Structures are given as C-alpha cells and as structure tokens.
Amino acid sequence: MNKVLLFNPRSAENKPRIPNSIMNIAASINGKYEWVIVDGNCEQDASAKIESYLQTGEFSYLGFSVMPGPQLRQAIPIAKLVKQKFPKTTMIWGGYFPSNHSKVVLDSGYVDFIINGPGDNAFPQLLDALEEAKPYELIKNLIYKADGKIYKTIKEDLLDQDALPRLPYTQLGDFYPIERYLGKTYLGQRTLAYHSSIGCPFTCSFCAVVPIYEARWKGKSAQHIYNDVKYIKDKWGADAIEFHDNNFFVSEKRAVDFARLIKPENMSWWGMARIDTMDKFKDSSLAELRESGCKIIFFGAESGNDSVLEQMDKGGTQTGAQIIRFAERLRKFDIIPEYSFVLGTPAPTPQQVQSQIDFEIDFIKKVKAVNPDTEIIIYTYSPVPTEGSHLYEDVLKSGFTFPQVLEDWISPAWESFDLRKNPLTPWLQPEMIDKIRNFETVLNGLYPTVTDIRLNSIKRRAIKLVAALRYKTSLYKYPYEIKLLHKVWRYRQPEIQGF
Known part of the structure; x- marks a missing residue:
C-alpha cells in the first residue's frame, strides 16, 4: 500500500x-x-x-x-x-x-x-x-x-459521530508535541480545540456550511465528548476548551449533560450557537452551563433588521427584538454573548444599502446599552455560492463574480474577502466600507475585546478614554488616534486571529 x-x-x-x-x-x-x-x-x-x-x-x-x-x-x-x-x-x-x-x-x-x-x-x-x-x-x-x-456524487447520510474512530492524538504527538497545540487564551493557560458535531440544521444563505451539509446536523454524545476532553486534560494538562462546531448548542439536553459532566474538571469553555435556539433554554440550563465553566458563547446575530434577516434566509424565529432581549438575559448568568453582525447586504439602491448600514450601527449601540459586556464582531457581507437562495440570485444579478483562476484567490484582496473584511461587491461603495471599518475601530476602542489577554487594564482605560467622545457623538470618520493605539499595542481581533 x-x-x-x-x-x-x-x-x-x-x-x-x-x-x-x-x-x-x-x-x-x-x-x-x-x-x-x-x-x-x-x-x-x-x-x-x-x-x-x-x-x-x-x-x-x-x-x-x-x-x-x-x-x-x-x-x-x-x-x-x-x-x-x-x-x-x-x-x-x-x-x-x-x-x-x-x-x-x-x-x-x-x-x-x-x-x-x-x-x-x-x-x-x-x-x-x-x-x-x-x-x-x-x-x-x-x-x-x-x-x-x-x-x-450523491451526498452520504451523516454518520453516527460516537461510532467514528477516536482521533489519533498520540500519533500526532510523534510529529508535533501536543502541548504545542494547547495555547494560552482568554479561556485558560492550555486551551484545547475540539469538534463535537458536524453541520447545522439551518439554511442561512450567507453561510458556507449550508451547501455542504444541507441543513443536517449530527453530534457526539455528552459522555463521548467528556471522555475525549478528560483524556487530553489528564494526559497533556488542558484546562480550557474551544468547541469549533458550527452549532454546539443544537440540543439543550446534550449541552446540559456535558456541563454536568465537565463541571468537576474546573475547565473554562466556549462554543457557537443560535440566539433563537438558546433563548428557548431554561434559566436553570443557562445557570448550569455557566457553573460548568462556559464563559462566552458566539452567536450569529447578523442583523437587527427583521427584513434583512429574512433576506439572509436566517430561518428559525430570530428577530431584532429577541437579539437585544437575549443579550440582556445572558447578563444575569454572567455568560458573555459574542454577537457577530453582517453589514452591507445587497439592496436595490445605494441609498438603501447605506440606510441598512446606519440602522445596524445604531442597533449595535442599543445592544451595548443593555449589555455592555456583549462582544461585537463586525463582518461585511461576502457572498457564498448557495445556489437557489434569493440572496445569491441578487448577488449574481449585481454583476458579482468569483475568481475563475485558482491562483487569483490568494491575492490580498480576495484573502480579505474570505475573512469578510473586504467585500469586493458592486453595491458597496468605498465610503460605505469606510464607515463600517471606522465604526468598528471606534467600537473596539471604547469596548476592547475581553479576549485580548495582552491588553492590560492601563491600556484599556487609555483607549476607552480616547474613543468615548467619538462613540457618544457618532463621530466615526478618521479615527487615526485609535488605529495608532491598536497598531502599537497589536490589538487582537478575534474574528481574524482567534482568542
């Protein structure tokens, strides 16, 4: 062989x-x-x-x-x-x-x-x-x-995740020390990355997961997850977990069962979820998650505008009002909501595109008002080839095309596109992109991410002081002083660099 x-x-x-x-x-x-x-x-x-x-x-x-x-x-x-x-x-x-x-x-x-x-x-x-x-x-x-x-060829049914063979961690260690993969983060000194499920049961038209999994999801059992995590903790000293699932919290029972199992291990952890899914969780479930070490959860808020959520085929029951209400709800459980927003979706006229951007900026400020601890991550809309969705049809009608040669994908502009930082879309004008990026800079100045462990309290106070007046007066243009501090202090954006 x-x-x-x-x-x-x-x-x-x-x-x-x-x-x-x-x-x-x-x-x-x-x-x-x-x-x-x-x-x-x-x-x-x-x-x-x-x-x-x-x-x-x-x-x-x-x-x-x-x-x-x-x-x-x-x-x-x-x-x-x-x-x-x-x-x-x-x-x-x-x-x-x-x-x-x-x-x-x-x-x-x-x-x-x-x-x-x-x-x-x-x-x-x-x-x-x-x-x-x-x-x-x-x-x-x-x-x-x-x-x-x-x-x-046709798609295979998703497999029973518990029946799959265990990952060969020891053999990986023959090539690279496992300890090297357990990095210091906001969550802990030795943070483990783990996948406990595949897919997602929703069909958001801006998500790369949808064309592959087609609204399907399969997860490992809570006991199986715990056994794997416990093994790595005992063998290599992991003290925190990043769950890199597309949607860790699909099942309330599975999440709570895992929380009960992991609680005695004193490990911090993070995962991704949907707001409308977790808003159905009982208060007792949210309390158990926090007591087990869950410190922060990533949510795709995407937009506070209900019509834009419909345009994105967000599915479920998520609304702008729910996004704000849920941020406020999580505050009493001391779980940090990490909300991502996607700005710059297509609209019939430039004025409507700009109006949507202005709406989202105001909405984000409302979220911060009810729960200042909410982490905000801002993306510009980058098309995903979800064939059949109305949003993607609008994208194609606008004249947008992906690179036709593979090597073109590694140009700086298209790499930024993939990180949802440079949209390269016909409907977004330069001044619109500038407004999004400048607001993001001011927001990250007044509310620097808690996950940047290199930013000490003195630096945080200094940058917040500089950004406060701009944020209060909605003066976002030319925030060079904040950008300079971010550059000098190497400010870490979790959506690009992780924790």
Whole structure:
C-alpha cells in the first residue's frame, strides 16, 4: 500500500490548534494506510517538509484540508509545486473552500479529487478504489473531473459521530508535541480545540456550511465528548476548551449533560450557537452551563433588521427584538454573548444599502446599552455560492463574480474577502466600507475585546478614554488616534486571529 501525506495549511500566525479536520481523515485510514501529518502552523517551511517526504518515493496520496482565507496562501502554491515536481501523486482536497468552489479547484489541473463534506468514508474508499484500480464513481461525497466535465456524487447520510474512530492524538504527538497545540487564551493557560458535531440544521444563505451539509446536523454524545476532553486534560494538562462546531448548542439536553459532566474538571469553555435556539433554554440550563465553566458563547446575530434577516434566509424565529432581549438575559448568568453582525447586504439602491448600514450601527449601540459586556464582531457581507437562495440570485444579478483562476484567490484582496473584511461587491461603495471599518475601530476602542489577554487594564482605560467622545457623538470618520493605539499595542481581533 502507498503512504498518505496529510497537510493542514497555515491558518494562524501563532497559537496553533489541534488540526481536527485532518485528524479525522487520519483516523479513517489508521491501521490500513501509513500516514504522516504536515502542519503548516508548526513548520517554518511546510513546502520543504512535504517535499522531503515525497522524495522518498513512498507517498502517492496527498490530502489537503482547505478553509477559505489564509489556508489558501499555502495550499495553492504548494499543491502546484507538488504536481510539477511529483506529477504521479494523487492530490485530494477537502474542506469548505474546495467543496464550495469545486470548478475553479479542479480546473487548476493540480487537484485530482475533492471530498465534498465529511471524508470519514469517502477518503478511505477513494484510496481503496485507486489502489485496486476499481471504479470510484459511486463513492458518495466525491467531486472529480473527467472528459472535461465535473461530476458530483450523491451526498452520504451523516454518520453516527460516537461510532467514528477516536482521533489519533498520540500519533500526532510523534510529529508535533501536543502541548504545542494547547495555547494560552482568554479561556485558560492550555486551551484545547475540539469538534463535537458536524453541520447545522439551518439554511442561512450567507453561510458556507449550508451547501455542504444541507441543513443536517449530527453530534457526539455528552459522555463521548467528556471522555475525549478528560483524556487530553489528564494526559497533556488542558484546562480550557474551544468547541469549533458550527452549532454546539443544537440540543439543550446534550449541552446540559456535558456541563454536568465537565463541571468537576474546573475547565473554562466556549462554543457557537443560535440566539433563537438558546433563548428557548431554561434559566436553570443557562445557570448550569455557566457553573460548568462556559464563559462566552458566539452567536450569529447578523442583523437587527427583521427584513434583512429574512433576506439572509436566517430561518428559525430570530428577530431584532429577541437579539437585544437575549443579550440582556445572558447578563444575569454572567455568560458573555459574542454577537457577530453582517453589514452591507445587497439592496436595490445605494441609498438603501447605506440606510441598512446606519440602522445596524445604531442597533449595535442599543445592544451595548443593555449589555455592555456583549462582544461585537463586525463582518461585511461576502457572498457564498448557495445556489437557489434569493440572496445569491441578487448577488449574481449585481454583476458579482468569483475568481475563475485558482491562483487569483490568494491575492490580498480576495484573502480579505474570505475573512469578510473586504467585500469586493458592486453595491458597496468605498465610503460605505469606510464607515463600517471606522465604526468598528471606534467600537473596539471604547469596548476592547475581553479576549485580548495582552491588553492590560492601563491600556484599556487609555483607549476607552480616547474613543468615548467619538462613540457618544457618532463621530466615526478618521479615527487615526485609535488605529495608532491598536497598531502599537497589536490589538487582537478575534474574528481574524482567534482568542
């Protein structure tokens, strides 16, 4: 059997996290195919490391996990170089980017297959088919190109997450010390990254998860999650958890069961949720979550405008009034709500676009008024190819197009687009983008994120003093003095750099 090289491209400048996605693939072939992991977050020269493995002649398969944004910066040039130097290798990409942009990836000529969603079955089945020279056309969750055409196989039902093999943490430690992945954050000194579920049961038209999982969700049991976390805590000293699920809190029972199990371990933790889902949680449930160590929860507020929420296909029962009410409710439980807002959705006229932006700015200030501890994260709307949604149809009518050549995705402008910081959309004029960014600067001046552990109390007081008058008088233009302090003190924005 030929060996497999699994590559996790760099996604962070520091504080690497356990590469859970690529570890799931390693688990799926463990014991059947020999594999190695190259983590771009832990290598000074990932390309040289990969080449050193391939030069042995023992590796025929390369699996890349590729998220939009920074990971493309390494994934694209390395994949191209590998195909040039080792043309007989088989290149397999998985992750949100290739699943949502399969044509531009396969048209590049150096990616052979895409795993469209979970690869727990698809990846090993594809290797088996290639090794045995058997057909792969009926393997589920696969995208490939043949005779100039791109083919997508049918989606596989989501698997029982408890039945999947455990992640091979000890074997990962043969390549990189596990302690290196347990970084110091707002949550703790040794923070573990963990995935407890896949997918999301909603169909928001701006979300990259929707085209892949199609409103499906599967989670591990509370006991299974606890067993994994307890193992890493006891073996490597983890004291905090970041749940990187798209939606950790789908089930109130599962969340509360986990809270009860983890409480004696004295670990802090964070996860992502929907406001309208958690607003249905009982007060006793929210209290148990906090008592168990849940300090902060990320919520996609998206907009305080009910018509914009409808335009986004937000689904559920979320409203602007509920967003404010829930922020106020969480305050009494001492759980910090981390609200993200998406500004700059399409509208028929520039005046309407600007009016929506002004509305959201005023709405964010109302949220801060009822709960000043609310963390606010601001994105500009970046289209996602959710075919069939009215929002995406509006995007296409406006003349917006994605890059048609894979290498164009690693330009600085498109990388910022993937981070939802540079929209590149026809309906957003430069002055609109400036207003969004300037308001964000003033907001982050008066309310610096609690998750930036490098910003001490003196610095916080200084920057709040500078920003207070601007915020109170809605004077957002040219906040150069705040930008200077952010630059000098290397202010950390969690939506870009994590905790």
